[in-house]
Amino acid sequence: MEKKSCWWKKSVVYEIYVKSFKDSNGDGIGDLKGITEKMEYLQELGVDVLWLTPVYESPGDDNGYDISDYCSIMKGFGTMEDFEELLGEAHKRKMKIVMDLVVNHTSDEHAWFVESRKNRENPHRDYYIWRDGKEGNMPPNNWTSCFLGSAWQYDEQTKQYYLHMFSKKQPDLNWDYEPVRKEVYEMMRWWLDKGIDGFRMDVISLISKDGKMLHEDSDIKGHCVCANGPRVHEYLQEMRSEVLSHYDIMTVGETPSVTVEEACRYATEQQKELDMVFQFELMDVDGGESGKWNDKKYHLQDVKAVLRKWQKGLHGLAWGSLFWNNHDQPRVVSRFGDTSTKEYWNKSAKMLATALYMLQGTPYIYQGEELGMTNLNFQRIDEFRDIESLNAYQEYVEKEKSISAEDMMRYLRKSSRDNARSPMQWNDSENAGFSEVSPWIEANSNYTWLNAESQMKDKDSVLHYYQKLIRILRENDIVCDGEFEEFMEDSPSLYCYRRFTSNGEIVVCCNFAKEEQTWDESIVPESAEVLIGNYEEHRSGYMQAYEAVVYQK
Numbered sequence: 001m002e003k004k005s006c007w008w009k010k011s012v013v014y015e016i017y018v019k020s021f022k023d024s025n026g027d028g029i030g031d032l033k034g035i036t037e038k039m040e041y042l043q044e045l046g047v048d049v050l051w052l053t054p055v056y057e058s059p060g061d062d063n064g065y066d067i068s069d070y071c072s073i074m075k076g077f078g079t080m081e082d083f084e085e086l087l088g089e090a091h092k093r094k095m096k097i098v099m100d101l102v103v104n105h106t107s108d109e110h111a112w113f114v115e116s117r118k119n120r121e122n123p124h125r126d127y128y129i130w131r132d133g134k135e136g137n138m139p140p141n142n143w144t145s146c147f148l149g150s151a152w153q154y155d156e157q158t159k160q161y162y163l164h165m166f167s168k169k170q171p172d173l174n175w176d177y178e179p180v181r182k183e184v185y186e187m188m189r190w191w192l193d194k195g196i197d198g199f200r201m202d203v204i205s206l207i208s209k210d211g212k213m214l215h216e217d218s219d220i221k222g223h224c225v226c227a228n229g230p231r232v233h234e235y236l237q238e239m240r241s242e243v244l245s246h247y248d249i250m251t252v253g254e255t256p257s258v259t260v261e262e263a264c265r266y267a268t269e270q271q272k273e274l275d276m277v278f279q280f281e282l283m284d285v286d287g288g289e290s291g292k293w294n295d296k297k298y299h300l301q302d303v304k305a306v307l308r309k310w311q312k313g314l315h316g317l318a319w320g321s322l323f324w325n326n327h328d329q330p331r332v333v334s335r336f337g338d339t340s341t342k343e344y345w346n347k348s349a350k351m352l353a354t355a356l357y358m359l360q361g362t363p364y365i366y367q368g369e370e371l372g373m374t375n376l377n378f379q380r381i382d383e384f385r386d387i388e389s390l391n392a393y394q395e396y397v398e399k400e401k402s403i404s405a406e407d408m409m410r411y412l413r414k415s416s417r418d419n420a421r422s423p424m425q426w427n428d429s430e431n432a433g434f435s436e437v438s439p440w441i442e443a444n445s446n447y448t449w450l451n452a453e454s455q456m457k458d459k460d461s462v463l464h465y466y467q468k469l470i471r472i473l474r475e476n477d478i479v480c481d482g483e484f485e486e487f488m489e490d491s492p493s494l495y496c497y498r499r500f501t502s503n504g505e506i507v508v509c510c511n512f513a514k515e516e517q518t519w520d521e522s523i524v525p526e527s528a529e530v531l532i533g534n535y536e537e538h539r540s541g542y543m544q545a546y547e548a549v550v551y552q553k
Contacts, residue, residue, distance in 0.1 A: 008198075008250035008275055009319065010480055011048035012470050013098070013364045017327045018053055018077055019063060020423050021367055023435035030423075030434070032078040036086045038426075041452065043093045045370060045463075046470040049250065050090060051098040051200050053327055055083065059109050061169040062387055063421075065100075065202060066107035070187045087195055096197035098250060103184050104203045105170040112183075113171050120158055126177045129163040130155075131214055142217040143225065147388050148395045151223075163214070165206060165223045167387060175207045175235055185242045192243070198250035201274070205255035205266075208232040227257035233265055236273040245272070252321055252362075253277045256289075260313035267318040276319040276362055282306045283329055292415040293392055293408065298336060300492055300512045311359055311484040320361035324352060325369060330419040334375035336512070338546060342449075344514060345372060347546035350465045350534035354548035355495050355510040360484065363473055365466070368424055371455055372462040375419040376444050378412060381405075385441045389416040427453035468532060478506050478552070493517050494543060506531060507551045511543035519543055528553040 022034030032055065042050065054064035057072040064074065073080050090097050106113055115124035131140040131152075139152035139161055145168075152161040153168040163172045173180050188199070208229030218225050236253075244251060253266055255277045266277050280289050285306065286298040314320045324332035333339060337348030349372035357363045378384060381393050389412050396403040403411070413419075418441060425447040426433030432447035444450075455461035473479055482499035493513035499506050507524050511517050521541055530538065533549040543549075 005248060006275075007248075008049070008362055010474055011096075011250070011362060012046065012473055013049040013051055013362060014042060014045070014047040015051045015326055015364060015366045016053065017367055017421060018055055019440065020421050020434070022424060022426070023437075023439065026436045027076065028435050028437045028439045029076045031076065032073070032082040032086050036082075036089050039086075039089050039093060039095075042095065044467070046467055046474070047095070047365065048474070049096045049098055049197065051364070052100060054100045054102055056102075059107055059169065061107070061167050063385075065102050066105075066109075066167065066170045067102055068107040068109040069111075071190060084194070091195070096250070098198040098200055098252075099191055099196050100202060101188065101199040101204075102202040103173060104206045105164065105166060105172045108169045108171055116171075117155055117158060117162070120160070126174055127180050128171045129174050129209065129214070130158070130160045131163070133161055134215075140215050141213075144221055146221075146223050148391045163209070165203075165226060172209070173207070174209075176209075176211070176231070181235065181238065185239065188239075188243045192247045192249065196249075198252075198275075201251065201253045203256060204236070204253040204274075205229075205232060205258055205262075207235060224257050227255070228262050233271070233273060236266070237271070240272045251275045256280060260309060263310075263314065263320070264318045267314075267320070276321050278321050278323065279310060281310075286335070288329065288415060293396065293403065293411040295410070295414070300495065301490065303336070304486070304489060304495055307356075307359065308484075308486055308489070315360060315483060321364055322356050322359055322361040323364040323366070324356055325366045325420060326364070327366070327420050328417050329366075330415055330417075331373055331375045332369065333372050334419070335414075338514060339374050344546060345374070346460070346462060347534055347544075349462045351510050351512070351546045351548040353466060353469055354508065354532065354534070354550060355512075357469060357473055358479055358499065358506065358508045358550060359497075360480070360482065360499070363470075366420065370463055370466040371425060371450060371452055373422075373425060373450065374444065374446060375413065376422055376442070378409065378416070378418070381409070381412075383442060384412065384416060384418050386417045386421070389418060425451040427451050465532075465534065472532060476506075476552075477501065478504055482506070487523050488519065491517075494519055496523065498523070504553055506553075508548075509543060509550075510548045511546055514545040516545065517543040524551045525553040 019030045021030040022038050023030050024033035055077050056067045057069035057074050058064045058067050087097050112124050112127045115122050116128050139150050143151040145151040146166050154161050164170050205228050206226045208231040209226050210230050251274045253274045258279050263277050265271055266274050283289050285302040287294050287296040332352055333349045337352055338344035397405050397408045423432050423434035423439045423443045428448045432443040455463035478499050478501055482501045485498050487496040488494055494517055496509040528551040531550040531552040538549050
């Protein structure tokens with residue numbers, strides 16, 4: 001049975017970073033019961049799908065993306081009964097649950113790897129990628145992991161290296177070995193039979209490694225070399241045939257280094273692979289992907305060029321995803337908006353939501369984005385928890401001494417993944433209402449005024465704006481299906497476009513600057529009415545500071 005519907009095209013997805021969402025039992029760590037407690041909030045917000053970051057058993061070296069048991073719940077998050085209760089409560093409210101599928105790698109504490117490293121003849125040896133070193137017992141090649149350092153770890157017991165594109169505690173699975181794929185498919189069916197509604201597939205574009213390259217050096221980062229490997233589409237088509245086609249679910253692939261052309265292979269109905277992909281080209285306009293430790297500022301023309309390319313390149317061929325931030329990215333209002341005053345913060349948070357989510361694709365809202373949560377103001381390196389940030393500080397400041405401690409702290413405040421991982425700001429009580437005890441990572445000090453409880457009472461809040469926007473996204477056929485045309489492409493401040501079908505059109509204009517801008521409103525059709533905007537009154541021919549306005553005819 002092939003999938004019966006494409007319900008995900010008109011859904012709004014809300015990403016929950018479980019560890020930081022809500023602590024229900026007073027241990028400083030978010031958990032499954034905490035999500036269940038906040039189900040009414042999520043329902044009122046209006047989202048359709050909850051994507052949970054990994055909740056499986058894990059040592060926590062990379063906050064759950066190092067899995068030691070795919071069919072057990074991490075002890076700090078609760079029990080399988082807690083998960084089943086959450087799933088039932090979501091379904092009762094007509095919301096769906098999407099799980100994070102992490103199958104490029106496991107934890108080195110997973111039973112498969114424990115067996116694999118016992119000896120070279122072990123039946124599980126080929127579950128992972130083992131290679132002899134070069135002469136002088138050097139790593140097989142010069143590939144680097146995403147968390148810096150060699151992508152190869154030497155194992156003294158068996159005298160070989162294993163590949164890890166992330167932490168040394170996250171060995172990569174060998175997808176070329178058929179028993180690995182069968183194990184993964186069986187595990188996926190187990191969760192789908194439990195009633196979950198789909199998977200977000202972590203770095204799925206990395207699963208196929210070119211065996212010929214495993215002993216070759218490269219001047220490209222190792223994870224980029226591995227992306228879109230020789231058999232990745234074969235494997236995903238097999239996954240679709242063996243598992244995905246038998247359930248009415250949603251699938252989204254995290255695909256580093258993907259191009260528009262590759263995305264049309266991953267996410268086209270004809271190819272029978274995934275429903276949509278995440279592309280990270282937009283996240284690199286300020287060096288956030290290719291080299292995040294810098295002071296680089298973004299230019300709106302670069303943002304628009306990326307959005308234009310993907311809107312035009314996917315339309316009619318494949319489906320895309322829309323996101324400004326997630327658990328791996330800094331907060332969008334701090335990155336592309338303005339937090340210098342509360343007024344600019346409010347307007348720019350609403351403007352950014354309008355600019356992106358009126359485009360074609362499935363919208364992804366990251367927890368707290370609907371409140372306009374901001375980056376933190378870390379002052380000391382010991383305030384950070386993220387392995388990537390800590391490794392970067394150690395490598396560049398302490399080891400290489402290529403970046404000063406002062407500069408590195410500034411870069412981390414701008415780009416660290418911990419900016420997204422601070423506790424959800426529920427109210428103005430201690431610890432932002434997230435927990436009764438000190439949380440695993442410090443709450444942002446602005447929770448005293450920036451929190452869900454206060455915004456529920458304020459009709460001009462970012463939260464209320466998101467509620468209205470989400471209703472539009474779900475109900476408006478033009479937003480879902482319309483073609484894309486952009487105006488004023490060269491403007492350094494204004495982002496203006498229209499979406500249109502044979503039944504009507506919408507025109508969107510957003511000012512990314514605090515300076516007032518003029519624009520030619522002749523692009524707005526006669527008799528069109530304002531669908532949504534972040535100012536009470538729009539002045540004809542002018543765009544106020546961080547203004548957004550959408551017209552519909």
